[in-house]
Amino acid sequence: MSTSADQRLHSEAAIIGEFFAPLCEGDEGAGGLxxxxxxxxxSPGTDLVITTDSLIEGVHFFPGDVPAFxxxxxxxxxLIAKGAVPxxxxxxxxxxxxxxxxxxxxLADGLAQAQRAFSCRLVGGDTDxxxxxxxxxxxxxxxxxxxxxxxxxxxxPGDIIAVTGTIGDAGLGLALRRDLAGGASAGLAxxxxxDLIARFDRPVPxxxxxxxxxxxxxxxxxISDGLAKDLGRLVAASGIGADxxxxxxxxxxxxxxxxxxxxxxxQDLIASGEDYEVLxxxxxxxxAEALAxxxxxxVPVTQVGVxxxxxxxxxxxxxxxxxxxxxxxxxxx
Amino acid sequence: MSTSADQRLHSEAAIIGEFFAPLCEGDEGAGGLxxxxxxxxxSPGTDLVITTDSLIEGVHFFPGDVPAFxxxxxxxxxLIAKGAVPxxxxxxxxxxxxxxxxxxxxLADGLAQAQRAFSCRLVGGDTDxxxxxxxxxxxxxxxxxxxxxxxxxxxxPGDIIAVTGTIGDAGLGLALRRDLAGGASAGLAxxxxxDLIARFDRPVPxxxxxxxxxxxxxxxxxISDGLAKDLGRLVAASGIGADxxxxxxxxxxxxxxxxxxxxxxxQDLIASGEDYEVLxxxxxxxxAEALAxxxxxxVPVTQVGVxxxxxxxxxxxxxxxxxxxxxxxxxxx
Numbered sequence: 001m002s003t004s005a006d007q008r009l010h011s012e013a014a015i016i017g018e019f020f021a022p023l024c025e026g027d028e029g030a031g032g033l034x035x036x037x038x039x040x041x042x043s044p045g046t047d048l049v050i051t052t053d054s055l056i057e058g059v060h061f062f063p064g065d066v067p068a069f070x071x072x073x074x075x076x077x078x079l080i081a082k083g084a085v086p087x088x089x090x091x092x093x094x095x096x097x098x099x100x101x102x103x104x105x106x107l108a109d110g111l112a113q114a115q116r117a118f119s120c121r122l123v124g125g126d127t128d129x130x131x132x133x134x135x136x137x138x139x140x141x142x143x144x145x146x147x148x149x150x151x152x153x154x155x156x157p158g159d160i161i162a163v164t165g166t167i168g169d170a171g172l173g174l175a176l177r178r179d180l181a182g183g184a185s186a187g188l189a190x191x192x193x194x195d196l197i198a199r200f201d202r203p204v205p206x207x208x209x210x211x212x213x214x215x216x217x218x219x220x221x222x223i224s225d226g227l228a229k230d231l232g233r234l235v236a237a238s239g240i241g242a243d244x245x246x247x248x249x250x251x252x253x254x255x256x257x258x259x260x261x262x263x264x265x266x267q268d269l270i271a272s273g274e275d276y277e278v279l280x281x282x283x284x285x286x287x288a289e290a291l292a293x294x295x296x297x298x299v300p301v302t303q304v305g306v307x308x309x310x311x312x313x314x315x316x317x318x319x320x321x322x323x324x325x326x327x328x329x330x331x332x333x
Numbered sequence: 334m335s336t337s338a339d340q341r342l343h344s345e346a347a348i349i350g351e352f353f354a355p356l357c358e359g360d361e362g363a364g365g366l367x368x369x370x371x372x373x374x375x376s377p378g379t380d381l382v383i384t385t386d387s388l389i390e391g392v393h394f395f396p397g398d399v400p401a402f403x404x405x406x407x408x409x410x411x412l413i414a415k416g417a418v419p420x421x422x423x424x425x426x427x428x429x430x431x432x433x434x435x436x437x438x439x440l441a442d443g444l445a446q447a448q449r450a451f452s453c454r455l456v457g458g459d460t461d462x463x464x465x466x467x468x469x470x471x472x473x474x475x476x477x478x479x480x481x482x483x484x485x486x487x488x489x490p491g492d493i494i495a496v497t498g499t500i501g502d503a504g505l506g507l508a509l510r511r512d513l514a515g516g517a518s519a520g521l522a523x524x525x526x527x528d529l530i531a532r533f534d535r536p537v538p539x540x541x542x543x544x545x546x547x548x549x550x551x552x553x554x555x556i557s558d559g560l561a562k563d564l565g566r567l568v569a570a571s572g573i574g575a576d577x578x579x580x581x582x583x584x585x586x587x588x589x590x591x592x593x594x595x596x597x598x599x600q601d602l603i604a605s606g607e608d609y610e611v612l613x614x615x616x617x618x619x620x621a622e623a624l625a626x627x628x629x630x631x632v633p634v635t636q637v638g639v640x641x642x643x644x645x646x647x648x649x650x651x652x653x654x655x656x657x658x659x660x661x662x663x664x665x666x
Contacts (some may be wrong), residue, residue: 078369133464
């Protein structure tokens with residue numbers, strides 16, 4: 001058998017056997033990917049949480065990229081924000097041509113790395129040819145104690161609004177992929193540029209945040225279309241309002257530099273997408289306890305505002321004056 | 334609000350709210366499709382079975398078709414053949430342009446009809462724009478008593494090989510969609526032509542077969558890429574062989590006519606895809622009992638051969654002589 005990297009694979013069975021079957025090892029329910037279905041046997045007292053997201057070449061990623069790691073990451077992000085721990089996933093790929101062995105190796109390596117990072121396993125999927133762009137669709141399944149899912153529509157007035165990590169880095173990473181010189185001209189070190197780009201190319205949702213959400217959050221969702229837009233959704237779903245401060249939004253050092261020298265505004269950062277951090281609310285009396293668990297789990301959390309009775313989101317500047325946002329968040333559609 | 338049929342919908346939220354949210358009604362776990370995840374709370378002693386399949390315009394269906402019913406049906410078919418009863422599904426659609434209200438109505442109506450036919454509900458999904466073709470990806474979830482999934486690799490020598498329904502009709506339907514005149518010239522009535530085309534456009538997997546499979550089958554899978562190819566897969570997975578008779582393969586009256594006057598051979602029919610019937614094996618001593626349950630449930634079943642010790646599939650003609658098949662089954666890839 002030839003193992004040349006540019007050899008093309010023309011059979012779905014060969015692709016599954018060589019590249020995907022190793023990714024289901026140790027999972028009895030996957031049946032070695034040799035059947036049309038996987039079986040899941042949840043423990044008593046456990047709920048399953050399920051989500052699905054597609055990445056389409058030219059829409060969600062640059063032509064030539066093989067965002068296998070990211071495809072799993074964006075789905076895992078949705079599970080974590082509901083308080084669920086990822087366990088298994090299905091992968092559907094549509095390929096514009098018979099893939100080379102080199103391409104399949106990149107794809108499988110990205111998945112293997114994501115599986116290790118997020119402790120989950122491939123259990124099924126579908127492989128098709130398409131006259132359109134390379135597309136990856138993942139359906140991810142997580143678990144949590146029965147009845148403990150955290151929705152986005154259950155925030156209450158007075159709740160603290162918090163986010164994990166830093167906001168806007170992936171948006172800057174996307175801008176740098178389009179204009180690499182923009183980083184150096186704003187005074188970023190090469191490592192900072194690389195970090196920002198990695199936030200876009202290879203987001204790492206915080207698995208440890210699932211426990212934090214489950215234990216303390218009154219409402220939660222992941223930040224995928226920009227903090228401003230996603231907070232607006234949480235607020236609208238909960239039927240109340242929010243009072244938030246732009247200067248409270250946590251930024252990375254690199255983002256601070258871009259704001260100071262790169263012509264980027266804070267409100268651009270809260271409108272940029274793909275953070276894959278968690279936005280959550282919680283009763284103020286539980287904030288200290290939540291901070292302690294967050295510190296213990298290595299999850300940075302920052303308060304950005306409070307939920308209010310009045311409908312709608314009010315963003316304020318550092319003097320407390322309402323700011324009218326001039327940019328909208330990202331809409332994948 | 335305009336409700337003109339050719340008005341285009343530019344917002345994912347509007348599409349979900351108007352067309353998809355009604356399809357999750359009554360399912361608490363769907364959260365009204367307003368969250369990123371659905372939650373499943375399986376009853377104790379229940380396993381979940383999960384499968385996913387895509388339909389791509391120009392690959393799996395004709396340009397202009399909106400095969401929403403079929404997209405759910407082909408996934409339900411996989412569940413049934415494992416002995417599982419469908420319950421819920423996620424739908425991911427990729428749209429080449431902002432859809433019209435008329436298009437979304439066709440899509441939602443097809444899903445609603447399939448939901449009624451298969452007793453399952455929409456609980457989540459993803460909606461994207463694509464520079465490529467219209468694509469529907471469904472992930473379907475069914476349930477069965479814990480430990481009762483039926484795999485394809487567990488057939489034993491001596492087992493009877495049976496199929497539900499009739500074989501080859503969808504393949505003929507596909508041929509008739511390409512050349513409608515072929516039906517009349519072979520002597521088919523218009524209603525027969527319509528029936529064959531419906532077998533391709535709107536397959537109806539037999540929900541009642543799930544119980545039959547679960548109770549009696551030693552191995553099972555759905556017939557989606559042609560009986561010949563799929564039997565080859567079941568036999569290979571089980572590591573044994575099969576002895577089957579071409580003249581035992583059940584045909585519809587229309588298929589008989591096409592064989593007599595339309596230049597179609599029986600071996601073309603077992604090589605054509607998309608039957609969405611069930612192929613299963615069972616111990617011969619249970620055959621009479623299985624036939625009785627099948628009759629009770631209104632599921633036609635027919636023996637086509639027996640599993641053998643020797644590896645590989647031997648197809649025989651009506652004199653018992655081995656036949657060398659000259660056509661291969663359909664490979665979606």
